[in-house]
Amino acid sequence: MDRQGTLSEPSGLLTDHDIYLFKEGNHFRLYEKLGAHLVERAGQRGTFFSVWAPNARQVSVVGDFNQWSPRAHRLSSRPDESGIWEGFVPDIGSGALYKYAITSREGDHRVLKTDPFGFACELRPQTASRVH
Numbered sequence: 588m589d590r591q592g593t594l595s596e597p598s599g600l601l602t603d604h605d606i607y608l609f610k611e612g613n614h615f616r617l618y619e620k621l622g623a624h625l626v627e628r629a630g631q632r633g634t635f636f637s638v639w640a641p642n643a644r645q646v647s648v649v650g651d652f653n654q655w656s657p658r659a660h661r662l663s664s665r666p667d668e669s670g671i672w673e674g675f676v677p678d679i680g681s682g683a684l685y686k687y688a689i690t691s692r693e694g695d696h697r698v699l700k701t702d703p704f705g706f707a708c709e710l711r712p713q714t715a716s717r718v719h
Contacts, residue, residue: 599635599673600624606667621671622704623718625681633677634718636662636685638702641670644692648676649699650685650715657688657697684715 600620601609608614626635636648646662653659662672679685686699701708705716 599626599675600637601665601669601671601673603667606665606669606671609669609671618704618706622702622706623685623716625718626675628675628677631677632680633675634679634683635673635675636687637671637673638662638687638700638704639669639671640687640689642692643670643672643689645690646672647688648674648685649688650679650683652676652679652683652685655686657690662687679718681718683718684709685718686715 605614605620609617621637621639624635626633628635638646640646646664647657648660648662649655649657660674660676662674665671665673686701688697688699690697701714702716705719707717707719709715709717
């Protein structure tokens, strides 16, 4: 994590070909790339998060692992103008609750969003996604 709380190593599961297909509207397996995926990076296990938020000024992953703080785990915007934000959070395993904290470009309006590519979630009336 850098001085601003941004997660390091933003490039992750998406390849240049994935981005090409995504921008073309022909990527039919995005669930394998976006959302929360358990991975190992440099010998450390954790979860890689990615979400499409093209009109966001800032995106963070919040959850029971960081007391739902939007300052704790900020995601990085990909440099390819895809609108995808991503980042790796170490030591987050299966079962962790999370949402995306998205701040809009127009002002400081922040919303908490459930992962549209999440594989599991809480039972209603709760609405958090669950790493799975």
